[in-house]
Amino acid sequence: MSRVAIIAGSGRLPAELAAALDASAMICAPDGITPDGLAVDLHFRVERLVPFMRQLDDAGIEVVSFAGPVHRMAMDPALFDPETATLVPRLLQAMHGGDDATLRAVMDVFEDFGLRVAGLAELAPGLLAAQGPLSARAPDPAETSDGRRGTAILEILSPADVGQGCVVAAGQCLAIEAFYGTDAMLAQVAGSRELREPRTGGVFVKRAKVGQDMRVDLPAIGPSTIDAAVAARLTGLCLQAGRVVVLEREETLARADAAGLALWAVP
Amino acid sequence: MSRVAIIAGSGRLPAELAAALDASAMICAPDGITPDGLAVDLHFRVERLVPFMRQLDDAGIEVVSFAGPVHRMAMDPALFDPETATLVPRLLQAMHGGDDATLRAVMDVFEDFGLRVAGLAELAPGLLAAQGPLSARAPDPAETSDGRRGTAILEILSPADVGQGCVVAAGQCLAIEAFYGTDAMLAQVAGSRELREPRTGGVFVKRAKVGQDMRVDLPAIGPSTIDAAVAARLTGLCLQAGRVVVLEREETLARADAAGLALWAVP
Numbered sequence: 001m002s003r004v005a006i007i008a009g010s011g012r013l014p015a016e017l018a019a020a021l022d023a024s025a026m027i028c029a030p031d032g033i034t035p036d037g038l039a040v041d042l043h044f045r046v047e048r049l050v051p052f053m054r055q056l057d058d059a060g061i062e063v064v065s066f067a068g069p070v071h072r073m074a075m076d077p078a079l080f081d082p083e084t085a086t087l088v089p090r091l092l093q094a095m096h097g098g099d100d101a102t103l104r105a106v107m108d109v110f111e112d113f114g115l116r117v118a119g120l121a122e123l124a125p126g127l128l129a130a131q132g133p134l135s136a137r138a139p140d141p142a143e144t145s146d147g148r149r150g151t152a153i154l155e156i157l158s159p160a161d162v163g164q165g166c167v168v169a170a171g172q173c174l175a176i177e178a179f180y181g182t183d184a185m186l187a188q189v190a191g192s193r194e195l196r197e198p199r200t201g202g203v204f205v206k207r208a209k210v211g212q213d214m215r216v217d218l219p220a221i222g223p224s225t226i227d228a229a230v231a232a233r234l235t236g237l238c239l240q241a242g243r244v245v246v247l248e249r250e251e252t253l254a255r256a257d258a259a260g261l262a263l264w265a266v267p
Numbered sequence: 268m269s270r271v272a273i274i275a276g277s278g279r280l281p282a283e284l285a286a287a288l289d290a291s292a293m294i295c296a297p298d299g300i301t302p303d304g305l306a307v308d309l310h311f312r313v314e315r316l317v318p319f320m321r322q323l324d325d326a327g328i329e330v331v332s333f334a335g336p337v338h339r340m341a342m343d344p345a346l347f348d349p350e351t352a353t354l355v356p357r358l359l360q361a362m363h364g365g366d367d368a369t370l371r372a373v374m375d376v377f378e379d380f381g382l383r384v385a386g387l388a389e390l391a392p393g394l395l396a397a398q399g400p401l402s403a404r405a406p407d408p409a410e411t412s413d414g415r416r417g418t419a420i421l422e423i424l425s426p427a428d429v430g431q432g433c434v435v436a437a438g439q440c441l442a443i444e445a446f447y448g449t450d451a452m453l454a455q456v457a458g459s460r461e462l463r464e465p466r467t468g469g470v471f472v473k474r475a476k477v478g479q480d481m482r483v484d485l486p487a488i489g490p491s492t493i494d495a496a497v498a499a500r501l502t503g504l505c506l507q508a509g510r511v512v513v514l515e516r517e518e519t520l521a522r523a524d525a526a527g528l529a530l531w532a533v534p
Contacts, residue, residue: 152427153424153427153429156423156424156426156427157420157423157424157427159423160419160420160423160424160440162420162440162443163443166445172446173427173429173445173446174445174446174447175445175446175447176429176430176443176445178433178440178441178442178443179439179440179441179442179463180441180442180455180459180462180463184455184459184462188447188451188455192447192451195447195451196446196447
């Protein structure tokens with residue numbers, strides 16, 4: 001395979017991708033970002049994107065992979081080089097569309113430059129949930145049914161560009177993930193269970209948005225997701241096969257099994 | 268107009284409907300339900316629905332209107348009369364579908380008996396939000412835009428039979444209403460604003476579900492909704508015209524104006 005550069009955001013994903021690739025991957029990170037458990041070979045600034053892409057080219061990089069979240073960064077007008085400055089209108093326009101649109105615009109810049117942007121599904125499919133049960137316990141019929149209902153809700157909602165997750169218990173939609181993310185949603189459910197029946201049980205469903213750019217920003221779960229699901233008194237997690245990252249897989253599955261959770265993936 | 272019986276649930280709505288109708292409306296409530304600020308003429312039990320319908324008929328009632336929430340009631344098998352007992356399979360099946368399905372089944376029973384079930388839009392349209400600004404301040408362009416985005420999200424989500432409300436700020440969907448209702452959603456937003464920009468501003472959008480049974484169970488706002496929106500640092504409420512009840516209208520609008528909120532209704 002061509003030599004790969006990982007453009008690392010925060011969290012565990014960059015290190016897991018690096019471990020899944022061969023040792024020669026080059027680790028790059030925006031100034032100010034320190035990926036968990038991973039030494040950075042090259043820091044860069046978005047104001048100097050063109051010189052950064054040249055450095056990658058000089059290092060023999062042909063493929064670039066984005067891993068881990070990079071939230072909106074401030075740009076310092078004094079730092080732009082003349083070539084990157086010509087990209088500013090394009091980047092600024094994308095930034096109005098939010099983090100996702102900005103990242104897509106940055107990826108397009110890389111591809112226009114001749115660097116191919118590759119996603120996890122291509123480079124490290126083993127990090128993604130494969131179809132079927134991942135935990136020791138398979139889902140029971142009620143969990144399967146709640147998983148189906150949650151999947152249907154997320155598919156319906158997907159064109160609104162909202163919602164990578166929801167919680168369903170006994171057929172009722174307890175919560176839908178929005179701006180504040182998975183942890184906030186599961187905490188809200190945990191804090192609300194005493195208010196109404198059903199007070200226990202239910203499934204957290206996590207999927208990519210339909211049409212989501214597979215080169216980047218796949219939804220992810222990890223050990224803390226299991227803890228949050230348990231705190232919300234859920235008994236299952238239903239993931240989208242091939243579209244959801246399972247971080248720290250061994251630890252995540254161990255915690256699911258210790259709690260008796262059913263963790264499975266569906267198309 | 269034919270003589271009307273109000274089947275009263277809890278909350279303020281039954282009293283507001285009674286005030287909007289002429290004085291001859293008969294106020295009925297299930298055993299155990301006490302509507303706010305309204306004397307009940309006739310208590311009934313769902314196990315004795317057929318004798319209850321006969322009482323209505325004997326009193327010259329031709330039209331029945333349901334107002335205010337009635338949550339799932341326990342049924343005592345010993346209390347059924349023989350005629351109502353024949354309805355049990357039909358009611359039990361509906362109860363599996365939740366409160367809404369149960370209520371629809373009960374309304375169908377009334378209509379099969381010859382009593383017409385009428386909704387607020389017919390009997391008391393003045394209780395519903397009319398199109399245009401209701402508050403002193405009209406929405407500004409950012410609020411109008413957030414209201415449009417929220418309306419689009421709810422319309423997309425509607426076929427999933429979830430969500431009568433959502434919160435949008437600066438184009439971002441901060442929250443979607445699910446099982447725990449409006450108050451829980453607005454409290455969650457209030458508790459999350461410090462986590463991410465935008466820390467203030469935004470619009471609460473409230474609509475009926477597409478295809479919702481207009482005879483009953485319209486979404487409602489009231490003074491406490493204004494307080495909750497203010498606590499969530501929102502600056503606007505965008506309602507569906509003709510489909511959302513404004514309870515305690517004078518007080519609700521006074522609080523919105525005191526807080527400088529824009530409250531308006533769109534088709």
